[in-house]
Amino acid sequence: MALSLHPRAEACGKVILFGEHAVVYGQPAIAAALPGALLLTATALADPAATMMLKIPAWDLDLSLTADSEHPVVRAVLETLGYCDGPLHGYAIVGDAGLPAGAGLGSSAALCVAVARLVLGPDADAEAVVEASLAGERVFHGAPSGVDSQVAARGGLLRFVRGSEPESLPLGGPLPVVIVDSKQDRSTGALVSAVRARHDRFTMVVRPILDAIGQCGLNATHALADRDLPRLGELMNINHGLLKSLGVSSPILDEMCSTALRVGALGAKLTGAGGGGCIVAIPGPEPTDRDTLLTAFREDGFHPLALDIQP
């Protein structure tokens, strides 16, 4: 057993550009890291047998990590610590979060990856960190594909196929995106189960939709490398339509994508499990296009994030 925790650990969030849900069925997903999602600081308590504490003010979390707790965050953190043979008592862990929780931007994977790194250390092998974090992610999401954990641990722009080592993708320059949180709650596990139910009822209909989502990702790989933003945007629009046909969009997400396209975005889609959470949009090519997009969402009462995905 590791007797101590490292003093600090970080993890990225993620934005899935292509392939959510289809990735569960073996299709490729393309996801980019969002740096600065979570920084954890661990401080040893005077009594090594004292109950472990976890506080992440930005996520409204102030928890005692007791073994009999039903709280999913407590269970996930204890599962992750236990998987790496880390200490289960005697520390206060405080988190500084730069992204919202529960919005499909990888907050739960960031938490589990950062907790694993508190035990395994900053130089730990990424695969070992991912494996440990998945013990916690399973508490939140049942049987996650692993895409969130891979991006949270490795950073960068990744192509991920379930069960294979992720591949870093070339990006022909920083990629400007706008991410907008619908503020609608949703459960990734429930949405993944709903897609499973539709798949099982209409297998011959749903399979080609999942395959087509995979093809969007394959085409997008070239568009990203060539910095062909109109092509990338068109593929995002197609991917959103396919996700809608799987039943994971919602009126508000569709409305937000329409708003983005109406004010000149090259493409827009839901990102993550859907049902609520965020959309991601690619602004037009002019320097003012991103501002136009941001203004439109602010006028509708949203708090859009402007980010550059880095090569």
Ligand code: PMV
């Ligand atoms: O964690 P979320 O809500 O961004 O969704 C994860 C992506 C899914 O493909 C829907 C599920 C998975 O395990 O890959």
